Structure formats: C-alpha cells, structure tokens
Amino acid sequence: MFADSVDSDIAPSGTLLGLLQRGRGDGTLHALAAPRAEALAALRHCVLHDPRRDWQIEHRSLYYARLHMELDASLDDIEEHLFAPEDGLSSADECEARTGLALSVLGHLASYENAAAMELLRRYATSGANWQWALDELAVRDEDSGLRLLGPAVLARFPQTPEGDAELAAAARDAFEPRPWRLWAEDPDRPEQAERLRRVRERSCFDRWQRQLHSEGPRPGWSVREVLAWAQDGYEQHPRVPREGAAARCLSAVAGPEDREELLAAARGPYEAARAAALRHLADRGDPEALDLVELAAADPCETVSGAALCAFARMRSTAAIVRARQWAAAPEGSLPESLTAVAAEMLACCGGAQDAGAVLGALRRTVRKEGPDSDALWPLVDGVGRLGVDSAAPVLRHIYRETSSSQLRGRAAGALALTDPSFPAGFAVECLWDCEETTRALAAEYAATGDERVVERLRRLASDPAEEAGVQSAVRGRLSPESGR
Numbered sequence: 001m002f003a004d005s006v007d008s009d010i011a012p013s014g015t016l017l018g019l020l021q022r023g024r025g026d027g028t029l030h031a032l033a034a035p036r037a038e039a040l041a042a043l044r045h046c047v048l049h050d051p052r053r054d055w056q057i058e059h060r061s062l063y064y065a066r067l068h069m070e071l072d073a074s075l076d077d078i079e080e081h082l083f084a085p086e087d088g089l090s091s092a093d094e095c096e097a098r099t100g101l102a103l104s105v106l107g108h109l110a111s112y113e114n115a116a117a118m119e120l121l122r123r124y125a126t127s128g129a130n131w132q133w134a135l136d137e138l139a140v141r142d143e144d145s146g147l148r149l150l151g152p153a154v155l156a157r158f159p160q161t162p163e164g165d166a167e168l169a170a171a172a173r174d175a176f177e178p179r180p181w182r183l184w185a186e187d188p189d190r191p192e193q194a195e196r197l198r199r200v201r202e203r204s205c206f207d208r209w210q211r212q213l214h215s216e217g218p219r220p221g222w223s224v225r226e227v228l229a230w231a232q233d234g235y236e237q238h239p240r241v242p243r244e245g246a247a248a249r250c251l252s253a254v255a256g257p258e259d260r261e262e263l264l265a266a267a268r269g270p271y272e273a274a275r276a277a278a279l280r281h282l283a284d285r286g287d288p289e290a291l292d293l294v295e296l297a298a299a300d301p302c303e304t305v306s307g308a309a310l311c312a313f314a315r316m317r318s319t320a321a322i323v324r325a326r327q328w329a330a331a332p333e334g335s336l337p338e339s340l341t342a343v344a345a346e347m348l349a350c351c352g353g354a355q356d357a358g359a360v361l362g363a364l365r366r367t368v369r370k371e372g373p374d375s376d377a378l379w380p381l382v383d384g385v386g387r388l389g390v391d392s393a394a395p396v397l398r399h400i401y402r403e404t405s406s407s408q409l410r411g412r413a414a415g416a417l418a419l420t421d422p423s424f425p426a427g428f429a430v431e432c433l434w435d436c437e438e439t440t441r442a443l444a445a446e447y448a449a450t451g452d453e454r455v456v457e458r459l460r461r462l463a464s465d466p467a468e469e470a471g472v473q474s475a476v477r478g479r480l481s482p483e484s485g486r
Contacts, residue, residue, distance in 0.1 A: 010022070023059070024431065027434075028070070031071070040073055043068065047101060048081045052407075053405055055101065057408055061107065065105045081099070082103070087129045099128070099133070103134050103137055104133075104137065107137030118138075122149075125154065131157070132175065136177045139175075144183055150180065151180070223254065232274045244280065247274075251263070264282070267293050283316055284315065291324045298336075298337050313344075329345050329363070350383070353388075357388045360384040360390065364393060368400065372403075373404040374404050378404075382397065382409065386412075386419045391421075400413045401417065414435075418447050429449070433454075433458045441462070441469075463477055
C-alpha cells in the first residue's frame with residue numbers, strides 16, 4: 001500500500017541501526033536490551049556517519065550522548081574520526097558534514113562533566129579543520145580560563161596580512177557563540193591579541209558600511225518598471241541572481257493603484273523574473289485577478305514562473321483563495337498540474353474546515369503512496385489531519401511515524417496521532433519519552449499513560465537531567481505535580 005523509503009543510507013526501521021538512525025525512542029530501548037557489542041557498533045555508525053536529512057533542524061546529539069553514557073562507551077572511535085588524515089583535506093561543507101555530529105555529541109558529554117570529552121573538544125578547536133564548531137560547543141560549556149588558553153592557537157590560524165585579517169574578521173563576525181571572541185578581546189594578559197581583534201573588528205564595520213553605501217539594489221525613486229527590470233536583469237545574468245522575492249517586496253513600497261495594469265501585464269508577460277515578482281505582489285495584495293494568474297502560471301514550463309505562482313498562492317489566506325483551493329483539490333486527475341492540486345490540498349490542511357477533511361486525507365494517502373514517507377509535502381498534510389481531527393488518518397500516520405527518516409516529520413506525526421488515535425497515550429507516546437527531538441519528548445510528557453511503569457521513572461529522570469531542554473522539563477514537572485491529577 002505504501003512506498004518504501006529509497007534512501008540507501010538509512011537501514012530498515014525494524015533494525016537496531018535503523019531505529020537509532022531515525023532517533024526513535026525505541027532505538028535507545030532496544031540498544032539497552034541488545035548485546036553490548038551490537039549496540040556499540042550501531043551507535044558508532046550513527047555518530048560517525050550522520051544519518052540526518054537536514055542537520056540544521058533535526059537533533060541527534062543529545063540522544064546519542066545519552067546512549068553513549070548508558071553504554072559506557074569509549075571516546076577512542078570519535079577521537080580517531082576527528083583527527084583522521086581526511087580532516088584537513090575536505091572542503092568546509094564536507095568537513096561540517098563529516099565531523100559536526102561527533103563534535104555535538106562531545107559537547108553534550110562535556111555538559112555531563114565528562115572531562116575527556118572536554119579535552120578532546122579543546123584539542124580539536126586548536127588543530128582541527130572544523131574548529132569553529134568545536135569552539136561553539138566549548139563556548140557554552142567551558143570556563144573562562146579554558147577558553148582564554150585557546151585564543152593564541154585560534155588566532156595563529158590567520159596570518160597577519162590584510163587577507164588574514166579579513167578572514168579573521170569574518171570568522172569572529174560569523175561565530176555562532178561570541179563569548180570566546182569577547183574573552184580574547186578583553187584578555188589583559190595578551191594585549192597584542194586584544195589590539196589585533198579590536199583593529200579587525202573596526203575594519204569589518206567600515207567594510208560593511210562601504211558595501212551598504214555602494215549597494216546596486218533598488219533605491220528611493222525607482223518606478224515599478226525599474227524594479228521589474230532589475231529583477232529580470234538578475235535572471236539573465238550568468239550565473240543567475242534570484243531577485244524575484246526582493247523585487248516583490250520593493251513593489252509593495254513603490255506600486256500604487258495607477259500601476260495595476262502594468263503589473264497585470266507583467267504577470268502575463270514573457271519576462272520570467274518580472275512575471276514572478278509581479279505575480280507575487282498581486283497575490284500578496286489580494287488582487288481579484290491573482291487566482292486566475294496563479295492557475296495560468298502554475299502550468300508554465302519555466303520553473304521560476306511556476307514556482308513563484310505556487311509560492312504566491314501558498315501565502316494567500318483569503319476566503320476566495322480557500323474556495324479556489326477546494327475547486328483545485330477536487331479537479332479530475334490530470335486536468336490541472338499536480339503541483340497546483342498539491343498546494344491546494346496544503347492550503348486546506350492549514351486553513352480549511354471540517355468539510356475539507358476528506359480532501360486532506362486523500363492528499364496525505366496519495367503523497368505517501370507516490371513519494372514515500374520522507375516527502376517534504378507530507379509536513380502540512382500531517383499537521384492538517386491532526387488539526388481537523390481525522391480519526392481515519394491514524395493508520396497512515398502510524399506508517400509515517402515508523403518509516404520516515406526525518407525526526408521532525410515523525411514528531412509531527414506523533415502530534416497528529418495524539419489528536420486522532422486513542423491508543424497513542426499507551427503506545428507511541430511511551431516510546432516518545434526517549435525520542436531525539438525536544439518537542440516530541442515534551443508531547444510525550446503530556447500524553448504518555450502512567451500505567452506503564454517505565455513512564456514515571458523516565459519522567460523523573462528527565463526532570464533532573466541537567467542537559468534536558470527547559471520546555472521538556474516544564475512539561476514533565478507539570479505532569480509530575482500532585483495538581484496534575486494524572
């Protein structure tokens with residue numbers, strides 16, 4: 001009935017490795033019950049080969065750090081991985097992908113007062129290629145004295161030349177955590193270091209002022225025609241410079257009622273970027289012809305035009321847009337572009353009423369069948385069946401929960417199951433207490449049935465865990481309080 005995941009890097013969901021890669025609560029529970037050697041091998045594979053689809057929004061580090069402590073694992077494999085010869089040969093993006101998760105795991109282990117993990121982070125910050133990541137981990141955990149000792153080694157990475165100073169200024173400006181840089185700039189024992197940081201910071205501020213002064217973007221006094229021409233000029237450059245969104249925002253400042261006919265002509269015209277910018281502006285303003293223009297542009301073979309049409313419609317929230325979404329979602333198969341019917345179903349999932357439950361559920365089932373449990377298109381549909389309370393969606397939601405490799409989507413599926421599946425509190429909610437995502441653990445703390453003896457014990461451990469997120473601990477304490485009645 002459902003498409004299987006085609007991501008060859010993710011093991012099947014029924015295996016220990018597959019559970020740990022997904023960050024599921026059952027992964028921890030199965031690892032603790034499995035032979036230790038097998039559990040350690042699976043954990044090592046996950047930490048050294050980041051399984052996340054998007055490391056910027058998915059969490060695994062605290063999840064793996066906790067299991068690392070439970071299994072009393074060694075840091076030898078992580079150390080070997082970080083200081084392998086390829087560390088200095090990879091590009092910046094490759095290096096982040098190769099070592100980022102391992103460094104984050106070390107950071108959480110350091111927060112549990114693991115001195116060896118702290119020392120490993122310090123070593124890597126002074127000699128590793130992905131030193132910025134290690135420094136950010138130390139910035140929120142290390143003492144001032146420990147961070148000050150790293151200053152000379154970090155600054156030595158940047159030669160004292162104009163180019164080196166520019167790179168140093170960029171590194172200080174882009175640091176996720178500014179604390180180490182502030183400590184180095186204020187270190188009384190190293191006046192030359194403090195002076196250099198002060199000088200490059202002043203130069204960076206001056207360079208930024210110059211860039212703003214000589215900006216080639218729209219200026220006061222530009223007309224609608226000039227803004228549209230600016231957007232099209234970016235499209236025709238090689239490589240292309242996408243300006244459609246910025247141009248649409250500029251149009252909101254310069255366009256008046258007298259410009260409507262020119263904007264309508266541009267939204268039907270042959271110039272791709274100008275058409276996209278005009279279309280978005282008209283949709284944002286709720287123009288009476290915007291919906292017809294969206295339907296026309298959605299079938300355009302140019303991705304810039306069709307994509308802008310779909311994005312423009314997705315931003316709309318008027319009654320007329322919802323009525324048109326119902327028409328598009330109910331259109332016979334093949335009569336409209338699939339992308340248009342999909343964005344219509346997404347709008348109904350976000351803004352529709354009870355009468356739209358069937359259309360949203362149909363879109364959810366169709367998307368899982370055609371695109372599998374990892375499709376990005378599932379996110380609003382999963383939220384939608386939960387918001388609309390579609391009880392018959394529970395089977396497909398359970399499938400998504402088990403099979404998706406996205407821990408964020410699994411959390412959304414759990415939230416929808418909490419609203420549609422009576423078995424959730426005694427089922428998946430218990431497992432979710434060990435999930436890798438903070439929001440999923442908080443949801444479980446609210447719903448998990450305390451009839452399972454593991455639940456109260458886990459709630460107590462989360463309440464006292466110094467590394468647990470504040471939102472989770474708040475939900476846990478509310479559940480454990482005598483006034484909760486549960």
